[in-house]
Amino acid sequence: MGSSSIAERIGEFAAAATFEDLPRAVVDHARNLALDSVGVAFCAAGEPFAERARRAVSRFGRGDHPVLGSPDRLSARDAALLNGILVHGHDFDDTHIGSIVHVSASALPAALAAAVEHDRTTRELMLGYILGLEISARVGLAAHGGFHRAGFHPTGLAGAFGAAVAAATVSGSDAAGIAGAQQIVGSMASGILEFLEDGAWTKRLHPGWAAASALTAAGFAAADWPGPRAVYEGRYGLFATHLPGQECDTETIVADLGQRWEMLGTGVKPYPSCHFTHSFADAVLAVREHEGLEPDQVTDILCRIHPTAAAAVCEPLEGKRRPRDLYDAKFSLPYVVGACLQRGRLTLAEFTDESLTDTAIHAIADRVRITDDPDSRFPEAYSAEIEVTLRDGRVLTHREDVNRGHHERPLTPSDIERKYLANMRQVADEPTIERVRAAVADLGSDRGARDFAEACATAG
Missing domain, CATH: 1.10.4100.10 (2-methylcitrate dehydratase PrpD)
Incomplete structure (x- = not known):
């Protein structure tokens, strides 16, 4: 044999x-x-x-x-x-x-x-x-x-x-x-x-x-x-x-x-959504906290993502801006970005019928744009980079090369508990x-x- x-x-x-x-x-x-x-x-x-x-x-x-x-x-x-x-x-x-x-x-x-x-x-x-x-x-x-x-x-x-x-x-x-x-x-x-x-x-x-x-x-x-x-x-x-x-x-x-x-x-x-969205959630929350951002200050959010991950959470982009149900929202990068910027968190509370119809989240999702990330470490890690343009003309950039929960950035046993x-x-x-x-x-x-x-x- x-x-x-x-x-x-x-x-x-x-x-x-x-x-x-x-x-x-x-x-x-x-x-x-x-x-x-x-x-x-x-x-x-x-x-x-x-x-x-x-x-x-x-x-x-x-x-x-x-x-x-x-x-x-x-x-x-x-x-x-x-x-x-x-x-x-x-x-x-x-x-x-x-x-x-x-x-x-x-x-x-x-x-x-x-x-x-x-x-x-x-x-x-x-x-x-x-x-x-x-x-x-x-x-x-x-x-x-x-x-x-x-x-x-x-x-x-x-x-x-x-x-x-x-x-x-x-x-x-x-x-x-x-x-x-x-x-x-x-x-x-x-x-x-x-x-x-x-x-x-x-x-x-x-x-x-x-x-x-x-x-x-x-x-x-x-x-x-x-x-x-x-x-x-x-x-x-x-x-x-x-x-x-x-x-x-x-x-x-x-x-x-x-x-x-x-x-x-x-x-x-750390978040109840598709893993490909997690680094973006961390990036948006970090910029929001460090800069004290309010959602109405933001005019544009450019997200750099690997094409394979983008196919799952960004395409078709117009459809992803308005998820059809709660499960669809978990695979929507525009929705996740909108929820994080609007509410300053991403928990199960952001995946409810009420959240899905939140026009404030929709308004931010409409400002999300997508482009390829030539420096992504996908599939070894789920990288993210965002450029946030503000009404005063400033552009804030933040990169998460490795998603939290990855073995290079693991959640601790205390985090898991x-x-x-x-x-x-x-x-x-x-x-x-x-x-x-x-x-x-x-x-x-x-x-x-x-x-x-x-x-x-x-x-x-």
């Missing part, structure tokens, strides 16, 4: 990995990411999109798997699906910067569902979660930003492979089974960016679908269902079919596995907040994964 394929090499690595061999920094970062993920899931659980998701999955029956921040009891796959939607629904969840993949939103639901289904400990849960984070990031990195350019959502594609590794590992599969889960999930990995055209909700579904597909693939692999060996690198593999003619580096997926941990490049979001508390206090009482925080802090112990899942659910 020749040399091992990429999926087989990953299978061998994951099957041999132990929690005890993981670097302390990797485990600590994963625990911080889990705290952030659970917090944003709780915050999303009462939103209209969450209620519609519940109605959709309830058609398929009930089960015994708890759901984050919710009283629901679902099958393993439906719990993973709904958990992925909840973690990702506000677009406030973590992102691996270089790969542009929301890694936790599929890896955590898949690992959790498998761990509860197979009565694993939180130590086994954490190992699977971390491996899922790592493989999701590496698959996305191999594309060099190409998935976005081709119109695919990397979270739906790369996330499915990482989640498959997580699910198969936690389920107890051997190297062949973990390889097989990837080989099979390649036919299920999906997600297109057409939601950018009208603010549709499909993006919210992608990581949950990736997690549910991962559990399905792991189950079929465990039953010895053959999948294509070269699912990544083959003639009709992931990269050849999704990125024809584009330069990809599939060796990135397996290079230095276990020695270099890409998941450490996963950033926690503050974000967790802010999200949780919108929807939960203090005993619940402390119960969940203690459960996350105990991840990696001999405690049962079901106990963790129960602690992160709510009573009916």
Whole structure:
């Protein structure tokens, strides 16, 4: 059969990995990411999109798997699906910067569902979660930003492979089974960016679908269902079919596995909007604060941005000036700039129906212009530069070369805890907040994964 394929090499690595061999920094970062993920899931659980998701999955029956921040009891796959939607629904969840993949939103639901289904400990849960984070990031990195350019959502594609590794590992599969889960999930990995055209909700579904597909693939692999060996690198593999003619580096997926941990490049979001807008939010808020600016002083705001990022948050520009719904607003650079300059902040309160119709925000959005940024560090970082022209003729320039939350400018554990508390206090009482925080802090112990899942659910 020749040399091992990429999926087989990953299978061998994951099957041999132990929690005890993981670097302390990797485990600590994963625990911080889990705290952030659970917090944003709780915050999303009462939103209209969450209620519609519940109605959709309830058609398929009930089960015994708890759901984050919710009283629901679902099958393993439906719990993973709904958990992925909840973690990702506000677009406030973590992102691996270089790969542009929301890694936790599929890896955590898949690992959790498998761990509860197979009565694993939180130590086994954490190992699977971390491996899922790592493989999701590496698959996305191999594309060099190409998935976005081709119109695919990397979270739906790369996330499915990482989640498959997580699910198969936690389920107890051997190297062949973990390889097989990837080989099979390649036919299920999906997600297109057409939601950018009208603010549709499909993006919210992608990581949950990736997690549910991962559990399905792991189950079929465990039953010895053959999948294509070269699912990544083959003639009709992931990269050849999704990125024809584009330069990809599939060796990135397996290079230095276990020695270099890409998941450490996963950033926690400071703002509940598309990551491509974050440096601009910081830039506008910095100029506003340092100069004591009032919105009516500003006549023009020129934003320099990388073309790939601009395609997501700036095009078509006139449409982005008036987002059609709250989700559309999260992918609108003019709206984000307008909200930051007008209100001096960018929180979930800026993504409400009232904010969407705020004519003061609209007035600033109309003054936003877009141009290419030749010095952008995209996709390694999400850079921003603004030139703010004032009525008195002054021009104020501010550049954010690296977005906050990037591993070069990480949010501290205290920052992440503050974000967790802010999200949780919108929807939960203090005993619940402390119960969940203690459960996350105990991840990696001999405690049962079901106990963790129960602690992160709510009573009916």
